[in-house]
Amino acid sequence: MSAQFACAVTDVAVSGTRRVELEGTRGTVEVAVVRDANGDLHAINDVCSHGAVSLSDGDVDGTTLECWLHGSVFDLSTGKPLSLPATEPVPVYPLTVVGESVFVDVDAPKEN
Numbered sequence: 390m391s392a393q394f395a396c397a398v399t400d401v402a403v404s405g406t407r408r409v410e411l412e413g414t415r416g417t418v419e420v421a422v423v424r425d426a427n428g429d430l431h432a433i434n435d436v437c438s439h440g441a442v443s444l445s446d447g448d449v450d451g452t453t454l455e456c457w458l459h460g461s462v463f464d465l466s467t468g469k470p471l472s473l474p475a476t477e478p479v480p481v482y483p484l485t486v487v488g489e490s491v492f493v494d495v496d497a498p499k500e501n
């Protein structure tokens with residue numbers, strides 16, 4: 390499967406998130422589409438690598454996303470945790486904007 394429609398650009402406010410479910414070749418993938426403080430869009434797996442809660446319920450700070458449960462901070466470009474307790478990265482996905490639409494390819498996570 391290739392990039393698929395995730396949401397409209399206007400669905401995601403600056404420093405905001407939007408949770409979407411996309412169908413990958415291995416099943417449904419929960420994705421947080423996030424607009425960082427600079428206005429750039431990112432697609433990161435919505436499941437925290439520490440406690441399996443929804444990262445889209447967390448807080449965007451600059452170019453990072455903070456898990457609401459225990460406070461691990463994830464880099465939105467790489468998915469890597471920048472603070473404990475999470476130690477494993479969260480997958481991030483290629484995102485493209487075509488017109489007013491956001492497309493994400495959940496079958497091609499970025500190598501970081």
Ligand code: FES
Pocket residue numbers: 437438439440441442456457458459460461473474475
């Ligand atoms: S569940 Fe996200 S840091 Fe613990």
